[in-house]
Amino acid sequence: VGAPVVLLSHRGPVSFERADGQRRAVRGTGGLVTALTGIAQNLGDAVWICGVSTEEDAAVAAEHQPEGVRVSLTAEPRLLAGGEADRPALTVRFVAVDPERHRQFYTEIANPLLWFVQHGLYPLASAPVITPQTWSAFEDGYVAVNERFAAVVADAVAGRDDPLVMLHDYHFYLVPELVRRRAPGATISHFVHIPWPEPDGWRVLPPGMRDRLLAGLLGADVVAFHTDRFARNFLYCAEDVLDAPVDWARRRLSWQGRQVAARAYPISVDAVGLTAAADAPAVHEHRAAIRAAHLGDGRQLIVRVDRTDPSKNVVRGFLAFGELLEEHPELQGRVTFLASLMPSRQDVAEYADYLAEIGAAATAVNARYSRRGWQPVDLRLQEDRSFALAAYAEADVLVVNAVNDGMNLVAKEAVLLSERDVVLLLSENAGAHEELAEPALTVHPYDVVQQAAAMYAALRMPAAERRRRRTAAAEIVRGGDVSRWLQRQLDDLAGLR
C-alpha cells in the first residue's frame, strides 16, 4: 500500500465478549467486515475505527485509550500483548457514544430512515413523516455521532504523511467533509454499500438532510458504490440537488474547487475462505439432512437465504412459487422451496410486520398445496451460516428477487458453492445483476407471473445449459475476488495523490 490507512465502519472487524470471567474476541460478521478482514494483510499499519457493540468492547476500549487495541486476524482474532508482533495485525479503535444518541443515530436515522429512502421502501402516501422527533434524532443523533467519529478519524490521521482514509456506508455520510476540514491533505474515499437512488428518491429527505448528507459525502475524493448505476445516480443527485457541475464522461463532479469521483467497485467474496468453510463437518451434516428431506428420486430444490428485510422481497417469492405450483401441477410433490431466513431488526415495526407477512404467505402456499409427505415451503427462521452454505451446495435454483439491493453476496456465494449447477434467479434491482445478468435468469421484483415462469425455466433447464451458466457465473465471481476489490480501490486512490 505504502500509505498509512485509516478505516471507519460502524461494525468493526472484531468484537469482545465475556463468558465465565474470560474475555473472548469474536470475528465481526457482515459483508464489509468479511471483505476487509480477508485482506487485512495488505493494509500495513492500518487503524480500524468502529463503534462499540458490546459491553466488553467498551471495557476493552476504556483499557486502551486513546491508542486502541492491536488485534491479530490470522485465524481466530485475538488481542496482542504489548510489543507482540504477529502479522497481519490491525489497530482497532472502538468509539463509545452516549446510548441515547446512538439510538437516535442508529434506530431512527440510519435505520430505518436512510435505509428505507435508499432502498425505495417507503409507502410515500403515508410514510415517512418527518416530525420534531425525526429532526432531534438527526441533529442530536446522526450529526453528533458523525462528529464524534470524525474527531477520532482526524485524530488517527494526525501526524501521518499522506494518509489514506477509507470510510464506509450510510452511517457516516457527514464524516468525509468533517475529516477534510481537519486534514485537508488526506486522500478520502467513502464506500456506500447500499443502493443510491435517483434524485426523486433522494428528495424524499427534506433539504436540511439531503443537502447536508450529500455535501458531507462530497468531502471525499472518491465516493464508491457496488454498481455503475448507483455511481451515476449519485452524480445525478449532486447535480440535481446541489447544482454541482458533473463531468459525465469522467464520472466526476466539481465541488468547492476539488474534483470528486464516483466509482463502481463491485464487492465479491473470499473464494478460498468460503470454499474451505463449506467443507466443515457441520455443513456436510446439513447437506445430508437437506438431501434426505427434499432431494432424491428426481425431486428438486429452490433455495433462498436472506435476512427478513422488506427489501429482500420474500413474500412475492412465495407468491411466485404458489403461482408455479398452480400453473404446473405436475411439480406438486416434486419441488420444495427451502427458505432460510434470519429475523432482522424486529424492534422496527415495519420489520416485525414484514416477518408476519412472510409467515402468512408461506403458510398460505402450504395450506393450499401440501400433500401427504410433502410440504411445498420449508421455512426456517434461523441464523445459521453452516446451513446456508449447505443449502447453496444442494440448491437447484437460488432465488434473489430483491426489491432493491446494494449488491447481494448470497448470489455470489451460491454460484461458487453449488454442487448441483444451481440456476440463479436474480432481480434486475440487485447490485449483483450488473455483473451476473448474462449467466443468471433476470427476474422482475414485482411480477410474480414472470418470477414463476423463471422458476419453471430454471427447473426445466437442460443440464448442459445449467452447467454453462453456473460455470460462467462462478468465473465472474472468482475474477472479482475480494482482495482485488480492495486493490482496485487502492490503485485508483494512489492515482489521485
Add this chain to the structure above:
Amino acid sequence: VGAPVVLLSHRGPVSFERADGQRRAVRGTGGLVTALTGIAQNLGDAVWICGVSTEEDAAVAAEHQPEGVRVSLTAEPRLLAGGEADRPALTVRFVAVDPERHRQFYTEIANPLLWFVQHGLYPLASAPVITPQTWSAFEDGYVAVNERFAAVVADAVAGRDDPLVMLHDYHFYLVPELVRRRAPGATISHFVHIPWPEPDGWRVLPPGMRDRLLAGLLGADVVAFHTDRFARNFLYCAEDVLDAPVDWARRRLSWQGRQVAARAYPISVDAVGLTAAADAPAVHEHRAAIRAAHLGDGRQLIVRVDRTDPSKNVVRGFLAFGELLEEHPELQGRVTFLASLMPSRQDVAEYADYLAEIGAAATAVNARYSRRGWQPVDLRLQEDRSFALAAYAEADVLVVNAVNDGMNLVAKEAVLLSERDVVLLLSENAGAHEELAEPALTVHPYDVVQQAAAMYAALRMPAAERRRRRTAAAEIVRGGDVSRWLQRQLDDLAGLR
C-alpha cells in the same frame, strides 16, 4: 390553426344525461376538458374522440354512427341539428367499448397501476404484485381499448391532408404508435398530464409493459408534459429502458429513424372564465358563510381543495396543522383549517383507506385542540365548485403539499381569485412549482415540521409581502393563460411539419 385537428381524451368535452324523458348535454369537468373547451374556437373543424361515460352518451353515439355528433360549446353545450352552423362547434365521436374490457383498462391498469407508478405511491415492499389478473387486464383491457381508440382516431384522420393529432394522457400510451402505422404522415403529439417518473420509478412496471408503453408513446412527434422535469425524466427513461439515443441539448431522441421531442407546456386556467364564475351568487353566499364561520376579529383561514387522492397528501397537512397549534398555542382559536375534499375512486381499496385516514387525522387534531366555539379543522367532504371558488377568495393560506402532482390547478386558481392576498404553500413535487416557486413558500411533502413552519410564516407574513407574492403569482398564471398553452403547442407542431 390551418390543419385539421383530431383530439383524443378519455373524458370528452360534453356528456349527455336523460332526465324526465329529456336529453340534456353537460359540460365535461377536469382540467384538460376545461382547458380545451375554453379554446375550442381556435380549433377549426376539430374532431374530439372520447369514451362513452353515460348510457345516454352511448345512445347519442349509436344514433350518430359513424360521423359523430356536432356540439356547440358557446355557453352551455348543446347538440346541433343537421346543417345548423353555430360556431364554435366541435364534432364529438363517442367510443363505446365492452364494459369488462373497459373495467380492466380503467380500474386495473390506468387506475391504479399507471397512476400509482407515475405518482410514486406504491409501498414497494408489498405492492404492486403483478399477477395473472394484471396481465389479463393489460392485454385484454389496456391494449385492446387502446387499439379500439386508435382505430377511431385513424379513421378520423383518414383522407385529411396533414392532419394534426393531439392525444391525451395515461389512458392511451399505445395510441401514438398505432396511429403512426396507419397514418404515417400525421403530426402526432401526446400530452401526459401526470408526473413522469425517473427510470427506477418507471421500472416498477415489468419489461412487457414498460417497454411497450414507452415505444407506444414514441410513435408521437412530440411527447408533452407540464414541466421540464417530467420531460427530462421521460427522455431519461427512453434512454435507460429502450437504449434510445438522446440529444439532451435539443430535448429529443431518435427512434426508428424519426426524431421525438419531449417538451414542457405548463397548463394554466381560463382567467376570464374563472373570474366570471367566481362572481356567481352561489359563490358570494358561500363566501359570506365562510366569513361568518371562520373570519373576522383578526382570525385567519387556511384552505385546501382536493380530491381525496393519496397523492394529495391531505393527512400530512393535518399533522402539520396540529404541529402548528402545538408549537404556537397563541394561534389556538385564531386560525381554522378549512378542507373541501371530494371523495375520489372509492371503489379502489387504497382510496377508501386513505379517506378513512383523512377523517382520523382531522378528528385527532379537533379532539386535541377544540375549544368552545372553535374547531381547528373544518372538513367538508363535497364536490362543490362554488364552495371551492369561495374558499379561494377568503383564504389567507392555501395548502398544496402534494406527494406528487402533474400540475395542480388549485394553486393557480386560488392566486387568481384570492381577495385576501393568499399565501401559497406549494409542494416542491407539484408541477406548478416549476413556475410558482418564487412567489410561493415551498413545502417539503414529507416534513410536517417544515410545513408547520411555512404555515406560521404565511400567517405572520406582513401584508405588503403577501400582496407582492400574490400579485407576482397571479401575473405568472395570467401570462400562461390556457389559450396560450394550446397556441404554443400548435406553433411548435407547425414548426415540425
